Amino acid sequence: MDFNTFLIQLLNGVQYGLLLFLVSSGLTLVFGIMGIINVAHGSFYMIGAYLAWSLAGVLGSFWLALPVAIVLSVLIGLALEWLVVRWLYHRDHLYQVLCTYGLILVFEELRSVLWGDDVRSLPIPELLNRSIPLTDTLSYPVYRLGISVVCLAVALGLYLVIQKTRLGMTIRAGASNRDMVQSLGINIQLVYRIVFAAGIALAAFAGMIAAPVSAVAPGMGNHVLIICFVVVVIGGLGSVKGALIASIMLGLVDTFGKVLTLQVGGLKLLPELSSMTVYVLMAVILLWRPEGLFGKKF
């Protein structure tokens, strides 16, 4: 592998990792702050992609579709918290998993009713549909770079909101002692609703910006969900910093697992078994640190 190919794969890996971070940050926030394990989180990645695809068709522009889709996904998040999730706060994780597993079936089927079961594709928006030439034959698409930049900006924004604002302070306080915050006169229910909707919107937003570079397809949320579970487990549950580091690690491992070749004694391991690399990484890290890289001990 020469340097340019390496550079391209490196950028791809980081971009994939950052996209994973957008989805998994919502998952880890909702768990860390509200204590809710939401296995339907991946469905919102899918819903985001389908919203972007259908709204871009209706409104005629990806850039118009984006804000509308974000607003819609926040509304869906608020409604879902009010309808279902708020009944789960004091329940065992088992019931949270089950209930949200039921939600996956509902969302997957609603998607089938609303948008059908065909694989869709969304063209890359005109403005960013160009490439940066690296050598005479190799180039890198601007849109993918754009995804990385946007994801980094969101990561920075998350950090600022959680660490530097009053809302962030309330959120952190609520995560450590819900009852105390409530008795100080803060409407913790409202804070939870906002956090849940924000988590949902992050996953949906990841789906929207990923839609032009990946197929908009049924079941696309499930694959992402499982990978995000791995991210969150490696990074440590509830840790946004851990999610960021684990996402980029997984993005790189997954990308290079697909392009490198590895043989041990005539047995072809890579790229044949590339879909397993991330799980192997998880197993190794968990043997070393059962609570993940930045997790609290349970």
Place this chain on the structure above:
Amino acid sequence: MNAFRNTGANGLAGIAVLAAVVVALALVPLLAEKFYVQFFAKILIMGIFAMSLDLLLGYTGLVSFGHAAFYGVAGYALALVTPQYQAANFWTSLPLAIAVSGLVALAIGFFVVRMHGIYFIMVTLAFAQMLFFLFYDTKLAGGNDGIYIDVRPVAKIGDWQPFNLDNFAHVYYLVLVLFVAVYVLLRVVLASPFGRVLAGIKANEHRMQSLGYATFRYKLACFVLAGATAGVAGYLAAVQFGVVNPEMMGWHLSGAVMMMVILGGMGTLTGPILGAAVWMLLELWFQGLTKHWHLLMGGFIVLTSLLLPKGLIGLFGDLLHRLAKRNG
């Protein structure tokens, strides 16, 4: 003393009820058409599968979200030892499939049983998905199409063939016999000192540790037993349907079987069986209603998990309790 006498009476009554249920189930092939016989066999297979999960979920407090892995692996074990256009030997392939499931459970369990709570849920799911992708993405065993088992296993002892698995009624009776065997085995295991340790781990693992129990080993043994039992179900499913595919270890099935256990009632053996039956009947009913039956199934799961924390057994129990109160 009164309490002891009651347990004894309950135990006898339990055996009587079990015998009556088995006799009733044994009559099914004489009375019903092929479709329903196979449907009942499917319920019993899922019943075995759900009981095996309840060993972890209800009795030991280990919420496994990847239990389908062991079910699927056993099916694949049969498919892989079946030569093309020929039959495998039933007497060797069944123990082999169970052993494979048990070994896979040992390997995965070694990593996962040291986890707690939510980590356990996520990591069991991740390992099951890892196996799923191993079979789905690689050409190791038919890829995402799976493998057809063209000829069902033959159960010959010398020249004598006690049963023929091409006959759907024989398959049904085989399933029934194994179902009863698994039920009795789990009953015995759960009543043994080993079973009491599992109950102790569920109630308070730290206390069990300070009492000197190496809980890791007990949990691992329980995980392997549950995996091997799920393997029995997976083998039977492969025999009945004549095909295995990666969906057999997919997380939809893991979720569904978890739902059966919860629906029926965790921490009992009758509950998961009841849950499996209700689940399969609901599926059959919803599928007849609409193409988008997943919507109904999903809605049903959401409502049950919100409204029925103790499952159907708990609901019946509450109703009986209320009736008893009103009458007496």
